[in-house]
Each structure stands twice: as structure tokens, then as C-alpha cells.
Amino acid sequence: MRRMLRLFLPLTIAAASLVTAMIAAPPDPGTHAPLTVGDATALLQKTAVIAALLAVWMLAAVALTLMSGREIRYSSLEMRASALHCFALGLVAVTSFALTAIVFSYLIPYYVGVPLLFALGVFAILTKIYGTVAVFHAVGTLVAGSRTREQLARRHWLRGDLAMVVVGVAVLGALRLIPIVGPIIWGFASVFGIGTALATKFGRREPWFLAWRASLS
């Protein structure tokens, strides 16, 4: 099983990279026309929308870290400890969400589809938000986390979960503003986040399924 997983993971990453590159590629690479006023306005509006959404992400990340900092830290730690597993789980989870949404949408004429689709949407959005905040924490810790106890003791501002999350939002937000590359990085971060959120059961570190054990006594 482990050998199968070893084969499966590189194939999954290769397939995901190919699909992402195909989606993110410019529609017509042959055109190199100069930027018109309309194009510049559209670009500015797009940047404004991204910056506004980053501000919302910043507020959401701070609020979520204040509410459940320990869970966010556990998830961030898991992401750094087993990144490949989180990424593979995220890819499979996103695919599963999409296929399940199609199935539930198929069931809408039978009435049961509407509440199921609503529940799936809420779960997917919560997973995405929680996971993305965990990614912010992981990126912030990788970029600005203390390596030694002396370094930690010297710092007054750049320490603690809140600071790591803010640094992560700043770093990923700056990358998000880069055209073409930004959305790809953000997409990868979302996949990582969804995988981490599910792998740690939203930081609770409990098993998703109960294992049956025969009583020995």
C-alpha cells in the first residue's frame, strides 16, 4: 500500500501541476499589444478587489487565531511536518467536493439535493477559511519564526501565533498581487490548507473514523 502511495503522490502532483498550468496559462500568448487605458483601468480594479479581499482575509485570520490559536498552530505544524500528505489530501478533497457538488446538484429535482448542496457549500467554505489561515500561520512561521530560545527571548513584536498569521497574510498577499503567478500560488495554498484542515480535523487531532477493536477480555 505504501508503494502504491509513493507512486500515486508524484503522479497526482504531476497531474495537478499540468491542470493548473493549463488553467492559468494566458488564453492567447501571441498577442503583445500595448496596454490601453481600458486595460489599465481593468487591471487597477482587479488589484483593488484583490487588496480589499486581502484586508478581509487579514481580519478573518486575526479573529480566527484569537478564537482558536492552538488549533491553528497544530494544523500549521502538521502542514510543515507532512506537507506532501496534506497536499495530496487537499487535491483529493477538492476533487471530491466538486464531484459531490455535481451529484447533489443532480439530486435537486428530488428536493434532497438542496439541503445537501447547502451543507456541502458551508463545509467547503469553512474548510477553506480555516485551512487558509493555517497556511498563513505556517508561512509566517517559516519566514519569521524564532529558531532558538535566545532569538525568541530577544523579540518583542515578532512572536506568537497572531504575529505569525499577520506575517503570513502579508507574504502570501504580496505574492497574490503578482499577475498569473499570484493566483497559482494562492490556489496551491488553498489546496494545502484544505488538506491540512481535513488531516488534523480542524486542529483537533482526533480520528475521523472510529476503529473497531475486538475485546480481548
Next chain:
Amino acid sequence: MKDSSVDDGCQRYLEDPEANAAHLQTCAKCRAEAAGLAEKAGAEPAPIDLDALPLAPWEGSSHRSWGLVLGGAVVVVAIALALCDAAGMSPLHVAESSLTSMEGIRNLLNRATTSLRAASIGMQIAFGAVFLVVNALLVFLLRRAPRGMDA
């Protein structure tokens, strides 16, 4: 049956405690056992140099840098407002833009469902098989216990 509480490090320490003395600094169970044995033998347990231990993830994590948080939030909100102002947009436009992207996802979902309904029985069965395989894979991956604390 292998006892899961005794890992390779513990095993090596039990086989040769002097050569693997560093294991005591990372394993609380072996440290407690060594301390117990030392107490029985009337010997002092080896002192632990706390500063030599690696930095734990929870150390300093409860610290709240309000200055950094407020500063960062103010800067990001100010940049967003300035860009919105330069682009001639209001926050309502931003919300509308987000809703438009949601509308795109909804349209995509509707198109996929319509295509599935119009597809042949064979294609629908194939879709069902893919659905089952992907969800089985998801369950398989979810069964793995997280290892962040033990890494």
C-alpha cells in the same frame, strides 16, 4: 504484537543506555523510568539542560503583538481603500465582484449537471464509479493519523 509505546529510540536506549544517553532529553517516558531507577539505586538523575532542547512550537505562542496586528491591519485596509478610490470603486463593487465569481462557479456546476443528465447511461455509471473511487481515496487518506507533534 509490537508495543506501539516503545519506538526504535526507546529500544536503542534500553539496549545501551550509556551510548544513547541523549535519548533521555527527548523521551519523557524513558526519562521518568531512568529517574525512577536512579531513585531506587540512590543515585541522582542526570541533569537536563533545558536550553539544549529544541524550541517547542507552543513556546511564546500565546504572546499577542497587538502593535503588529493593528499596524498590519491598518496598512492593508489603507492600501485597499486607496486602490479602490483610485479605481473608482466602492466596497459594494468589491462585494459584487466576489458574488460574480460565485455566480461563475454556480453556472459551471449547472452546466456540469446538465451534461451529466444528458449523458448516456454508460457515462453516468462511469461518473458514479469515479465519484466512488475519489471518495474512497479521500477516506483512505483521512484515516492516517496526524504526525505533526511527533515529527
